[in-house]
Amino acid sequence: xxxxxxxxxxxxxxxxxxxxxxxxxxxxxxxxxxxxxxxxxxxxxxxxxxxxxxxxxxxxxxxxxxxxxxxxxxxxxxxxxxxxxxxxxxxxxxxxxxxxxxxxxxxxxx
Amino acid sequence: xxxxxxxxxxxxxxxxxxxxxxxxxxxxxxxxxxxxxxxxxxxxxxxxxxxxxxxxxxxxxxxxxxxxxxxxxxxxxxxxxxxxxxxxxxxxxxxxxxxxxxxxxxxxxxxx
Numbered sequence: 001x002x003x004x005x006x007x008x009x010x011x012x013x014x015x016x017x018x019x020x021x022x023x024x025x026x027x028x029x030x031x032x033x034x035x036x037x038x039x040x041x042x043x044x045x046x047x048x049x050x051x052x053x054x055x056x057x058x059x060x061x062x063x064x065x066x067x068x069x070x071x072x073x074x075x076x077x078x079x080x081x082x083x084x085x086x087x088x089x090x091x092x093x094x095x096x097x098x099x100x101x102x103x104x105x106x107x108x109x110x
Numbered sequence: 111x112x113x114x115x116x117x118x119x120x121x122x123x124x125x126x127x128x129x130x131x132x133x134x135x136x137x138x139x140x141x142x143x144x145x146x147x148x149x150x151x152x153x154x155x156x157x158x159x160x161x162x163x164x165x166x167x168x169x170x171x172x173x174x175x176x177x178x179x180x181x182x183x184x185x186x187x188x189x190x191x192x193x194x195x196x197x198x199x200x201x202x203x204x205x206x207x208x209x210x211x212x213x214x215x216x217x218x219x220x221x222x
Binding site for chain 2: 032034042043044046049090092094097098099100101102103104106
């Protein structure tokens with residue numbers, strides 16, 4: 001069966017520090033992968049998506065970046081976090097036409 | 111992109127009642143619709159989907175209705191239970207883009 005993992009589950013970081021969030025999927029190959037951010041009480045904002053290794057599309061200009069070093073690994077990074085980067089970060093993948101989401105990472109920037 | 115919106119941000123119901131969560135969409139090219147349930151602190155979970163060639167689809171205690179004429183989608187939950195308390199999102203996709211547009215969510219509160 002296919003599963004999606006994210007880590008860490010929670011993270012508290014100071015402003016200006018770097019960020020690396022990881023997402024991995026199992027049980028599938030060459031998936032479309034997505035990073036979303038969700039602010040408290042809000043909907044989902046698409047940040048990046050990837051259709052293959054090394055292929056990244058950015059939806060929202062910001063101080064975040066994404067990389068896909070392996071087929072089933074998707075990484076969200078920042079060199080210097082801002083307060084506004086706080087939120088719930090969700091990785092997702094597609095099977096058939098449907099997106100399925102990971103458990104999320106709660107990021108708090110202080 | 112075109113928007114997908116929800117009529118009510120919060121819906122409160124009594125346990126055992128039926129719940130109806132509504133969603134409007136504006137992209138007439140949308141051909142695939144999904145409902146997700148998101149519990150506090152967790153990622154959204156797929157509930158049910160429907161394609162534009164259908165107007166109704168049923169799952170376990172849930173039914174999705176699609177009215178393409180007025181671009182309206184609804185999720186009906188039968189015999190609502192406290193465990194159904196969550197935020198419900200509708201999403202639409204068109205042309206197999208695999209980049210769905212999400213609504214802002216409706217919070218369903220079930221009172222015992």
